[in-house]
Amino acid sequence: MQTTVTLDESHFKVVRENARALGKTPEEYIRSLIDAADARSFDDILKPVRQGFDAMGDEEIDDLFDRAQKAARRRD
């Protein structure tokens, strides 16, 4: 089912700009907000990721993310 939601210009401007900032269309952005309102918590989302880092020591993780951040900044 599809339906139409009316937004005033100021709200749509925010939607459009936020969507652009996140690399989404306005429709995708609004859907993501609705999904996020009922979405998993940070802990739930990150649980498998954190478990994946369990075998690594703190310093090892520090070094890995340092290299990753430096590489990310070199792309700019």
Place this chain on the structure above:
Amino acid sequence: MDPSRPNVVFDCNIFSQAISRVNGPAAAALNLIEQNRITLHISKAILREVRRTLAYPEIRQRNPQVTDAVIDEFLARVAFRGVLHRDVPHVFDFPRDHDDEPYINLAVAVEHATPEFLTRWYAITAKTAVGSCRLGARRMLFTRLGSE
């Protein structure tokens, strides 16, 4: 601004630690956001850096649980719980590390702090960062201006 609900800006290191460790201070900070006890401010530049950092091939190789789908969901949650600033004026030059300017400029935009104050604040945090705790201390820092 609600003084009982501080405004914060996380740098990429804080996101990294929150993603990698469940028991660290950064993970606790994420929980404070979830509980509406602090307000996280973000910008397009910050989200881009977090996404690019997590796309680093060695991270994906060493931890296959770090996938585009998880990162999309995580950043969607960040964007939902945080306040996204679309146009952050560039008011602060930080010659020692230009890549940190987006974080400082966002903090200025959030708190309307003066660059002079920020210079002092950043000097303090940088000094802490190179202390005995190395990056760990830096990662614990919230950019809470006005509460020095």
